[in-house]
Amino acid sequence: MEKNIVTPWEVEGVVDYQRLMDEFGIQPMAELVDKIPNPNHLIRRGIIFGHRNYERIIDSIKNKEPWAVMSGFMPSGYPHFGHKMTMDEIIWHQKMGGMAFVGIADLEANVVRGLSKEKCKEIGLLYVKSIIALGLEKESLIYFQSANQTVKDLAFELSAEVNFSELKAIYGFLPETSLAKMFVTCVQASDILHPQLEFYGGPKPVVVPVGADQDPHLRLTRDLADRISIFSFERIENGVRVRSRKGEEHLKKLEALDFEMKVYEAHVDVFGDHVEIEKQVRKIEVESGGFAFIQPSSTYHKFITGLTGGKMSSSKPESFISLMERPDTAEKKIMRAVTGGRATAEEQRRYGGRPEICTVFEFYSYHLVEDDKELAEIESECRNGKILCGSCKKRCAQIVREFLKSFQEKMDEVELEEYNIVI
Known part of the structure; x- marks a missing residue:
């Protein structure tokens, strides 16, 4: 029986995209194609087959509101046409108005693939030059994980919200899995979330274009975005129910909102436009020293087939x-x-x-x-x-x-x- 493995570090067998969508709740991109302004060829042809919350990105494009695109590359081998697909997606999103963030996952390559730091830098620079040669604009942030202290600091804070049982369930980690490899998952989450830090303009929709194998990182990150933020939101009739994850004293700060409200012991119901309510509550959280992260959106592209059949792989x-x-x-x-x-x-x-x-x-x-x-x-x-x-x-x-x-x-x-x- 053929093995079917799809993880961020290993892909084997025939990938059943429909099963991935059904199992992990990925939505079909085909439903949104007609709503996307000037969709690129990867979207039009169904090569980008799925998404999570891409509606947020479409709304931001149409309303000309701040948003970002973020993805990265592990420098474990020379960049090839499979990587070019993600690079093209980043560049297209940037042209559509998104702030572009490009991470070179040298920490991951060092921990998971065993490459030396010097080799990671050497190969990583090839990825940097490649995406620039393909058309990435200068108004971008390109960084190596090992050199970005902001990313590493945020990863440490995020790690306090994760335990081994959760990582085992998401990634299949075993007792012998190194602590470094487990911590890399928090660095990946930090890569995805840090474009929303106040230094970069605060909370905003962020889309992460990836292959289907990277979805575990997105699932973990979406959960962490909620857990580490102070306020949570629940849509109710004509408004939003706001709760505090960090103590009910934070709910008192919502008195500054210019909306009709009903105050309860453990939550506040705020009435009005839900988009504007959430925006103002996030602003209050940031002013209070919180993160107010918005769950990241994501798009998923199919793997390009290797010239010899099977997945295109740097190891072949x-x-x-x-x-x-x-x-x-x-x-x-x-x-x-x-x-x-x-x-x-x-x-x-x-x-x-x-x-x-x-x-x-x-x-x-x-x-x-x-x-x-x-x-x-x-x-x-x-x-x-x-x-x-x-x-x-x-x-x-x-x-x-x-x-x-x-x-x-x-x-x-x-x-x-x-x-x-x-x-």
């Missing part, structure tokens, strides 16, 4: 194309890629190819073809047997070759000192 060099790859080497990998072609050319002309199981067509869909009409034409040529796999691979290989040549030239031109980078 033939399965991926690194963004540092020599263009001629990348070309050869594409020409050896697994496709959805038939056993013979004659069968393919008669029955057509199967782009839905073709790694080359995935490259077109995920990375190489922005225009939906152009992609539909490629798919039609394949399904109708008008093009054979050899010709299709050559076309794909040429596009990849040209992309890498241009991309690597841009990387060489990156001036890191022009960006806000904490190393």
